[in-house]
Amino acid sequence: MGKESNEKNVLCIGAGIEQLPTIQIAQKMGLKVIALDENSNAVGLQVADRGIVMDLRNTVKVIQLARELNIRCVLPVPLGAILTTVGVVNDALGLKGISEAAAKLCTDKLLTRQILAEAGLPTPKFAEATDDESLLKAAEKIGYPVVVKPRYGSGSQGVFVARDKAEFLRWLPWHLEQRQKYKEAEQSLIESFVIGEEVGVDSIVISENHSIILIRDKEVTQLPFRLPFGYLAPTQVPVVIQKSIDEKLAKACMALGLKNCLIHADIIISDSGEIVILDISGRPSGFNISAKMIPVVTGVEPIYQAIQLSLGYKTDFCSSYHQGAILRMLSAPTGYFLAIEGIEEVRQMSGVVDVESFLEPGEMIQESRTGATGYRVGYLLTSGKTRDEADLIWHKVANKIHFHMENNQ
Template identity: 25%
Template sequence: MARRALILVEGDPTGNGLLYVQAAQRLGLRPIILSADPAQYDCLETESIEAIRVHTDDLDALIRECSRLWTTYEIAGITCAKEWVCARVAKLCRRFDLPGPNPASIERCCDKFTQRQLLAEAGVPIPAYRLAENAAEVERAATEIGLPVVVKPAVGNGSTGVRLCRDVDELAEHTTYLLGGKHVWRSSPKILVEEFARGSHYAAIIMGNEVIGIEAAGFGPPPHFVYSEGIFPAPLTDDEHERIADVSLSCLQALGLGWGPSCIELRWTKRGPVVIEVNPRLGGTPQPVQLAYGIDLITEHLKLVIGEEWDLRRMHSHIAAWRSLLPDRDGTLDWISGVSRAAAVPGVADVKIYVKPKTPIVRKGDYQDSLGCVFAVSPTLAQTKAILQRAVDLIDWSTTPFPTVGAGSAEQERQPQSGR
């Protein structure tokens, strides 16, 4: 009898992709990764993971490889850990008659302009927005909406290419970056210019049509939107929770979603919850939900992918929080210390470090900027915050700035600088 396998299209070797691999193994499945760059999964060699080179932006190539694998394995399901392949994975599931979301709904959701149109038509509160394809249209859109504005690619994720533009100079600079060949586009270059919605940031974590919980999150310094910290569940009143949940579920209805996981980002503004973005996938990390409620979202998602019934019941009710370790300058990472001491603090659930010493640190203003993350959990919010702060205070690192021609002495350029 052929062994049951799970096909993971473009996992993430250090993030959720690894969690999907481990969850598949716990379910008795053989994980097989299809990737345009299988070398990035060399770190999984000890897990006996098969990574196959495929042009994952080519649906026909994916169909051929899945058909080939079917001659050796029983393919139990196909899924992904990256948003940019979600629509192709949905089409693969449809092609091989496997459980999966509606491909058309995923495609509409992943195009942020189309998403905005559908939400607006359904009466969902969203920021004012315009679509632009050149610098003149970006400038005109910003004038019509009023500065400051958020400027982002119409297709993309992970805050890549997203920036708050507070004046005309920042607007021109970021437009030049996006359209001048530095930004890598996965579709035809189209820019979304949006009103900057001011207020606390939240994310509704949803599986199917059920709101599992709402997370509060914060960002690093502007003009970028790099997540710096989060609390799950968010400290909200019952009324605030209900209003965010109601708006989030109305997004699913407007976009034809409701199969599998989704993450809806909102801001609580003067007019209440305003939807910033709907993501047809799990949020950045599902770990806070598991720590707070005992629900393993990735395992439960995989059960749905392979046609089994999931279990979203809470095992307990704690407060989880996390803090991202964000560098405040570019340079070469000399060392990072205190990790084992931070991990040993009672109540610290995990300390993840994403980079190694001697690695060049070049901040891009997106999710790749983080050096690592610390997770804490306890029965109360105050206790969890105190545990997290104690652990973060134990971690330190040093970076040596890159040499700059004509900018001080060579000795100054080599001087390490620490930062938390």
């Protein structure tokens, strides 16, 4: 394959439903998107200007392809599992964006904890463990309640909170089963559980200058799991704490070597007022938070601006206004999914920014072991002049959406 001279070729590593908005944004900018995915049925492969089925962890082949196609930048996508590949390509081609070294630190939870602790940032007690015996020993040493999570991974898979030994032993087999989904599946991280209010943060680092774009409050499921199912903006956290979050994240980004990329972070504001970084990564947020929620609330289009940054063009991440927005996951009853009613009507209603169902006919929805029935079967995003107004709209229109299931009581 000869090297192409097209100066508008950009690479999207990952082409699933989460990457689709980024592909479409890039195309609207007049860019030619080459999308890669291991799944030949990935929706983005058909939407992109060119879709290629490829092992995303085979960095040698990905780099070779990027060079042959004269790739101008790697698109920012919410897919933590392949962040290292993004960094490798950026380094190899001299592109702006997250580096391989920073990506490795973000995707390895143990290294993240160690780096943040060395930087003097508040961090839970933590320990690495492997099998049943060492995991239990680490939990007992740290003291309950503890959080158990795979050392590698994303999306809260395999993560649970144990408030005592009995709860730990009950959910440990499930954790080990979930851990096997990752290639680096031999290690886990045990952390002390921080009690407090959880928020999500989206920000940008240009060179070494960190700026917050949006802080959003989160709704999470009950223990022993803390799966986020709702995002509410703008935050109701006091301004003084928001400033402290900004300072802590700026320090964390510098310690991790994050620069010229979007930042996704999960923060706990402990009951004592301490700011604890639970997770941080050099990528945009998923579930259309970056692609659709942030633009509605702030007027900033982070995906568009991040692409501009990667291409070396002028950027503007300054908020032009503030509105309220609510993004919550929809839930479905148990059974086999047949059809969804009301979604087209809801799309046309005032205050509805976006609504989507992820279900395919015949798909089975069952009671989840995490206690979240039908968790993340779709989402509804609404906006209003204030957060309260957006919330009222959300509940009003959500009642018009009905999932029809077979064998549902």
